[in-house]
Amino acid sequence: MTTEAIPSAAAVPPVGAAAALAVHGLTVRFGDLAAVEDVGIAFAPGRIHAVVGQNGAGKTTFARAVMGLVRPAAGSVELAGRTLPPGDVVAARAAGIDMVHQSFALPPTFTVAEALELFVPAPGPVYRRSTMEARWERVLRDAGIEASPRARIRDLPIETLQALEIVRALAGRPSLLILDEPTAVLPPPAIERLFARLAAIRATGVTILIVLHKVREVLELADTVSVLRHGRLVLPPTPASELTPARLGHLIVGSDATAAAAAVAEADAIEEAVAGAPHHAADAVPVLRVSGASTAAAAAEAPLRDVSLEIRPGEIVGIAAVEGNGQRALVRAVVGLDTLSAGRLEIDGADVTRAETLERRRRGLRAIPFDRNSEGVSATSSLWENVTIGELLRPAPGRRFVTPGRLRARATEALDAWNVRYGSVDQRAGELSGGNIQRLIFSRELGADARLVVAAQPTRGLDLAATAFVRETLRDLRDRDAGILLVSSDLDELFECSDRIVVLLGGAVAAEFRSPFSLAAVGAAMVGATEPGR
Amino acid sequence: MSARMARLGPVGRSVALVVASILLVSAVLTLSGFSVLTVANGMWQGAVSAPGAWQMSFRWGAPLFLVAIGVAIALRAGFFNIGGLGQFYVGATAALFVGLGLPGLPAIVVLPLACLAAMAAGALFAFIPGWLRVRYGTDEVITTLMSNFIGTLWLQYVTAVLLKDPSGTGQQTATRPVEEAYRIANVQGVSPVTVGILVAAAILVWLLLERTPFGITSAIAGRNPVMARWQGLRLERVGLLAFLLSGALAGLAGAIEVFGPQGRLVSGFSPQLGFTAVLVAIVGGLNVGGIVLAAAFFGGLQAALLYLPIVTPLPPSALDLLRGTIALLITVTSLSALGRALGRRRARSD
Numbered sequence: 088m089t090t091e092a093i094p095s096a097a098a099v100p101p102v103g104a105a106a107a108l109a110v111h112g113l114t115v116r117f118g119d120l121a122a123v124e125d126v127g128i129a130f131a132p133g134r135i136h137a138v139v140g141q142n143g144a145g146k147t148t149f150a151r152a153v154m155g156l157v158r159p160a161a162g163s164v165e166l167a168g169r170t171l172p173p174g175d176v177v178a179a180r181a182a183g184i185d186m187v188h189q190s191f192a193l194p195p196t197f198t199v200a201e202a203l204e205l206f207v208p209a210p211g212p213v214y215r216r217s218t219m220e221a222r223w224e225r226v227l228r229d230a231g232i233e234a235s236p237r238a239r240i241r242d243l244p245i246e247t248l249q250a251l252e253i254v255r256a257l258a259g260r261p262s263l264l265i266l267d268e269p270t271a272v273l274p275p276p277a278i279e280r281l282f283a284r285l286a287a288i289r290a291t292g293v294t295i296l297i298v299l300h301k302v303r304e305v306l307e308l309a310d311t312v313s314v315l316r317h318g319r320l321v322l323p324p325t326p327a328s329e330l331t332p333a334r335l336g337h338l339i340v341g342s343d344a345t346a347a348a349a350a351v352a353e354a355d356a357i358e359e360a361v362a363g364a365p366h367h368a369a370d371a372v373p374v375l376r377v378s379g380a381s382t383a384a385a386a387a388e389a390p391l392r393d394v395s396l397e398i399r400p401g402e403i404v405g406i407a408a409v410e411g412n413g414q415r416a417l418v419r420a421v422v423g424l425d426t427l428s429a430g431r432l433e434i435d436g437a438d439v440t441r442a443e444t445l446e447r448r449r450r451g452l453r454a455i456p457f458d459r460n461s462e463g464v465s466a467t468s469s470l471w472e473n474v475t476i477g478e479l480l481r482p483a484p485g486r487r488f489v490t491p492g493r494l495r496a497r498a499t500e501a502l503d504a505w506n507v508r509y510g511s512v513d514q515r516a517g518e519l520s521g522g523n524i525q526r527l528i529f530s531r532e533l534g535a536d537a538r539l540v541v542a543a544q545p546t547r548g549l550d551l552a553a554t555a556f557v558r559e560t561l562r563d564l565r566d567r568d569a570g571i572l573l574v575s576s577d578l579d580e581l582f583e584c585s586d587r588i589v590v591l592l593g594g595a596v597a598a599e600f601r602s603p604f605s606l607a608a609v610g611a612a613m614v615g616a617t618e619p620g621r
Numbered sequence: 622m623s624a625r626m627a628r629l630g631p632v633g634r635s636v637a638l639v640v641a642s643i644l645l646v647s648a649v650l651t652l653s654g655f656s657v658l659t660v661a662n663g664m665w666q667g668a669v670s671a672p673g674a675w676q677m678s679f680r681w682g683a684p685l686f687l688v689a690i691g692v693a694i695a696l697r698a699g700f701f702n703i704g705g706l707g708q709f710y711v712g713a714t715a716a717l718f719v720g721l722g723l724p725g726l727p728a729i730v731v732l733p734l735a736c737l738a739a740m741a742a743g744a745l746f747a748f749i750p751g752w753l754r755v756r757y758g759t760d761e762v763i764t765t766l767m768s769n770f771i772g773t774l775w776l777q778y779v780t781a782v783l784l785k786d787p788s789g790t791g792q793q794t795a796t797r798p799v800e801e802a803y804r805i806a807n808v809q810g811v812s813p814v815t816v817g818i819l820v821a822a823a824i825l826v827w828l829l830l831e832r833t834p835f836g837i838t839s840a841i842a843g844r845n846p847v848m849a850r851w852q853g854l855r856l857e858r859v860g861l862l863a864f865l866l867s868g869a870l871a872g873l874a875g876a877i878e879v880f881g882p883q884g885r886l887v888s889g890f891s892p893q894l895g896f897t898a899v900l901v902a903i904v905g906g907l908n909v910g911g912i913v914l915a916a917a918f919f920g921g922l923q924a925a926l927l928y929l930p931i932v933t934p935l936p937p938s939a940l941d942l943l944r945g946t947i948a949l950l951i952t953v954t955s956l957s958a959l960g961r962a963l964g965r966r967r968a969r970s971d
Contacts, residue, residue: 479834
């Protein structure tokens with residue numbers, strides 16, 4: 088190099104034949120919104136490179152542009168020195184890039200072998216089921232995945248699905264593997280296993296590009312870290328060993344002081360329970376009373392068995408359970424999606440056991456569903472429809488007709504109040520990033536009239552600042568005397584927010600704890616290692 | 622088709638598809654030895670410029686429009702009602718029962734009653750597959766399709782037995798005609814009353830779809846019923862209502878047919894109406910304005926096809942060919958495969 092390289096967001100780093108992936112001046116627009124703007128970056132081969140940033144910073148869009156899933160407005164992508172045609176996923180895959188998405192695309196009714204075969208067919212015209220299954224059994228064993236090739240996709244836990252996605256992606260022998268927020272869907276022990284798996288893949292010489300937002304995970308896993316903020320590159324690939332959690336936190340959130348502080352707090356992993364006086368009045372009529380509730384057997388999960396619990400006004404009750412132990416059944420029963428086979432449900436003292444969801448919502452029930460993309464929004468409907476559906480279903484008396492203009496204005500107001508990044512209220516909800524979709528859901532569900540909030544995994548996949556914001560909002564709601572049922576697989580979150588924690592095991596209440604909580608005691612109850620107790 | 626399908630918007634997409642279909646069919650006609658210019662000229666005359674031609678276009682477009690907006694109501698809510706033909710027949714027979722069963726009463730009494738009866742009958746006939754769908758999850762594509770056969774056979778029974786015209790001698794059986802005083806239009810089908818009914822239906826359905834909570838929330842439910850359920854939408858109720866309205870509009874189309882151009886019922890009339898209406902609804906982008914245009918286009922095609930033998934020996938199946946090509950292209954592009962292929966081709970040639 089003859090000139091001195093000045094570290095700058097837009098500057099293209101020196102690229103030789105050594106770069107596994109080089110991106111020049113990449114810009115991606117959705118309408119007026121530039122999701123990724125003039126990003127130039129190069130990654131060395133055989134390493135794990137993390138791209139981090141807040142929700143809406145453009146991480147996923149960047150990854151999708153590299154994969155050819157979105158067509159950039161400007162810029163180019165080079166794989167090992169060869170420029171790829173823009174926006175062409177088939178060419179990108181042929182050139183040796185593959186991607187593991189946030190939500191998985193394996194057909195649920197297929198067996199494992201069938202699903203993998205679908206993407207990576209065996210050569211030759213004649214199929215034999217037994218050969219196909221034997222072939223994939225070998226691959227699965229080599230990859231250390233404990234799943235039969237004859238198991239149905241829909242019966243597998245999410246961790247296995249993700250591992251299968253990785254196997255699927257690797258079967259095409261890519262030189263570059265992209266993973267989009269792979270930890271967002273995993274419980275902590277599985278994250279460890281995923282990281283070990285990725286390290287093993289790196290050892291085979293594959294370059295890994297991973298989109299993440301949890302500072303701790305980034306520093307644990309990645310060889311280099313790059314930071315995107317508002318679509319621009321603010322930190323070119325930098326060895327993780329040169330970064331501290333605090334510095335990374337500041338780079339991610341930028342100048343916002345409170346968010347930065349929250350980021351640092353999270354990064355330092357302060358596991359202190361909020362000890363203090365309960366916020367609720369002990370003798371008030373419970374916002375939610377569940378007595379002796381049971382549900383019919385469901386396919387994937389334990390049904391409820393004689394569950395009783397109460398949430399008083401101004402109380403956050405956390406539900407701690409290993410995935411599949413009845414937390415979904417509980418949420419669905421409270422929301423009114425499944426009816427109880429026995430028992431009783433009351434909201435503010437009124438019997439709603441047989442009431443429809445709409446009736447419960449009229450009484451102030453609000454819900455943040457487990458899966459925001461399928462249960463929380465209609466991805467192909469416009470933003471304004473997604474925001475205003477709640478009030479459309481509960482129209483004020485006498486309002487037979489609605490004016491879309493007024494609804495659009497209402498949606499704009501709500502989305503702006505919750506800092507959703509969007510181009511236009513007429514845009515489809517599916518075009519928003521995961522974090523912005525979650526904010527949209529909050530803007531609809533967490534209004535002033537919320538009385539009982541069922542929050543299922545409210546911060547899953549959110550970045551540090553957004554997570555802090557959600558927890559703050561839940562506490563605000565509690566202080567306004569709402570009752571909150573918080574279901575989370577993140578024990579830190581439960582400990583930080585809950586006044587009480589109810590542990591479900593096999594669909595029944597296994598134990599109940601009051602703040603301050605003990606990780607050992609709650610953890611033991613979750614796996615059935617203690618007697619039921621108070 | 623230089624622009625990408627996605628950029629065209631729904632209107633442009635439909636127009637592009639129809640144009641592409643016409644070009645494809647023109648190619649087939651040329652290869653079969655027909656002169657495309659003669660055919661095109663004949664079609665223009667038959668649909669627009671010949672004496673009485675636009676009236677015939679209206680006459681065929683009117684029932685298409687009513688059945689198609691019904692299809693659109695159901696389809697927006699996520700339900701595929703392809704039983705328009707059966708509901709149309711059942712509505713038409715109900716209207717005829719009223720028209721023949723209350724002799725001597727003034728038209729001002731009989732006609733509204735007959736229209737209501739037709740709508741009720743159509744709605745009831747659509748209610749059965751609708752209820753099976755929302756209650757038991759029975760695939761409505763199958764049940765509404767099968768209900769067409771029941772409707773067709775019922776029409777045959779009515780024309781051949783119940784209300785048979787004893788003086789009829791033709792190959793097709795027909796019923797006794799309604800009194801001249803009850804007719805709202807002559808064979809050409811255009812009259813202030815029919816236009817009034819169509820305009821009223823268009824405005825009411827537009828209001829329903831674009832300006833009521835039902836219209837907006839049912840469209841969301843059609844795209845994501847799971848999310849709508851979480852929001853408290855009563856999917857069963859919305860679905861049933863959509864089926865009922867869908868059937869009622871098809872029934873109304875039947876009443877207009879009886880008291881308008883037909884004046885009586887002939888076994889197996891307008892056999893293509895049900896499927897063409899589905900095509901009209903989809904080409905029209907499931908909104909009222911688009912369906913007006915699409916119904917005019919397909920009505921014009923029907924009129925032109927009946928006129929064409931005067932100028933060229935084109936077989937009637939040419940219309941089926943065009944309808945089929947449009948249906949095929951619509952299906953392919955809504956899978957967006959063609960759209961993507963077109964986009965990629967362009968990217969390579971850049």
